[in-house]
Amino acid sequence: MSGIPDKGLAKLPSISEEETVEELGPYFFIQKKTGHRLTVDSVLLADFIASPEKSDSIIDLGTGSGAVPLLLSYKTGAGSIVGVEIDAESALIAKRNVVANGLASRITIVESDFRELKGVFSEGSFPVVVSNPPYVKAGTGRLSPHRGRNAARSELKGNLADLVEISRHLAGNTGRIYFVFPVKRLFEMLGEVRKAGLNAGRLRFVHTDPKKPAKLFLIEAGRGLVLKTEEPVFLRAPAGSSRP
Numbered sequence: 001m002s003g004i005p006d007k008g009l010a011k012l013p014s015i016s017e018e019e020t021v022e023e024l025g026p027y028f029f030i031q032k033k034t035g036h037r038l039t040v041d042s043v044l045l046a047d048f049i050a051s052p053e054k055s056d057s058i059i060d061l062g063t064g065s066g067a068v069p070l071l072l073s074y075k076t077g078a079g080s081i082v083g084v085e086i087d088a089e090s091a092l093i094a095k096r097n098v099v100a101n102g103l104a105s106r107i108t109i110v111e112s113d114f115r116e117l118k119g120v121f122s123e124g125s126f127p128v129v130v131s132n133p134p135y136v137k138a139g140t141g142r143l144s145p146h147r148g149r150n151a152a153r154s155e156l157k158g159n160l161a162d163l164v165e166i167s168r169h170l171a172g173n174t175g176r177i178y179f180v181f182p183v184k185r186l187f188e189m190l191g192e193v194r195k196a197g198l199n200a201g202r203l204r205f206v207h208t209d210p211k212k213p214a215k216l217f218l219i220e221a222g223r224g225l226v227l228k229t230e231e232p233v234f235l236r237a238p239a240g241s242s243r244p
Contacts, residue, residue: 012028013028013030013096013100015030018032018033018034019031019032019033019093020032020033022038024038024067024070024071025070025071025074025075026074027070027074027097027100027101027103028097028100028101029065029067029070029097030065030093030096030097030100031065031093032065032089032093036064038064038065038067040235041132041180041216042067042068042071042132042180043071044180044206044216044218044233045068045130045132045178045179045180045218046068046071046072046075047075048178048180048202048204048218048220049072049075049076049128049130049178050176050220056078056079056080056127056128057078057079057080057081057082057125057126057127057128058072058076058078058080058081058082058126058127058128058129058130059081059082059083059084059121059125059126059128059129059130059170060072060081060082060083060084060130060131061084061114061129061130061131061133061163061166061167062084062085062086062114062131062132062133062134063083063084063085063090063091063094063109064085064087064090064094064132065090065093065094065097066083066085066093066094066095066097066098066107066109068083068130068132069081069082069083069094069098069103069107069109070097070098070101070103070107072130073103073106073107078106078128079106080106080108081106081107081108082107082108082109082110082126083107083108083109083110084109084110084112084114084117085109085110085111085112086111086112086113086114088111091109091110091111094109095109113158114158114162114163114166115158115162115166117166117169117170118166118169121169121170123169123170123172124170124171124172124173124174124175125170125172126170126171126175127171127174127175127176128171128175128176128178129167129170129171129175129176129177129178130177130178130179131163131167131178131179132179132180133160133163133179133181135181135182135185137159137160137185160185160188160189160192161192161195163179164177164189164192164193164195164196164198164221165196167196167221168196168197168198171222173223174222174223175222176201176220176221176222177198177220177221177222178218178219178220178221179218179219179221180206180216180217180218180219181216181217181219182215182216182217183205183213183214183215183216183217186217189217189219193219193221197223198221198222198223198225199221199222199223199224199225199226199227200219200220200221200225200227201219201220201221201222201225201226201227201228202218202219202220202225202228202230203217203218203219203220203227203228203229203230204217204218204219204229204230204231204232204233205217205218205229205232205233206218206232206233206235207232207233207234207235207236208235208236209234209235209236210234210236214232218233
């Protein structure tokens with residue numbers, strides 16, 4: 001995920017001096033040089049989601065510059081993907097990413113506060129709800145001088161309880177919800193899932209180093225699920241592993 005995609009310079013989208021164009025799967029990906037930038041978390045989340053049917057609709061809450069919708073349009077056959085982003089600047093970049101890659105027929109970017117989506121979408125509108133939400137609990141942590149980075153990292157516009165509740169509404173009785181979140185907030189996540197009347201299903205831990213505790217977890221939630229812990233992900237392969 002680095003460098004300029006080898007797709008011909010004539011096809012590169014127009015960008016400002018404050019932006020870069022990266023390669024994201026088969027797509028162009030525009031993002032700001034400063035502030036919050038794409039991390040491996042979004043890639044892990046897209047890989048974790050069970051393959052939706054072509055008729056399924058997916059909604060990504062807090063889509064940022066649109067990385068998860070782009071990844072899901074490549075990895076799944078979902079015919080409709082909605083990315084919701086409250087930050088106007090990020091939402092505009094996400095829209096540009098959609099247009100630059102010719103995906104306007106499959107991806108729609110909505111500039112909105114996710115807490116207001118009950119007035120936009122009826123209960124159970126989306127079989128698949130995903131989010132790579134801010135990790136820092138409201139009222140804790142240090143703020144960054146970059147406004148966009150603060151919005152992406154800290155719960156400035158809705159907390160975990162708000163996110164789980166709107167996800168439950170959007171997924172309804174039969175949909176599935178997918179999050180990536182820090183391990184230090186695992187029990188909080190499980191508590192909010194239970195309070196929303198949902199069950200935790202698949203749970204996968206992510207280790208940056210095989211010799212250290214997991215830093216992140218991926219979770220699938222919904223109604224009627226039974227908890228199953230999957231094999232962990234190691235971003236650095238264990239010693240002696242045959243992984244490249």
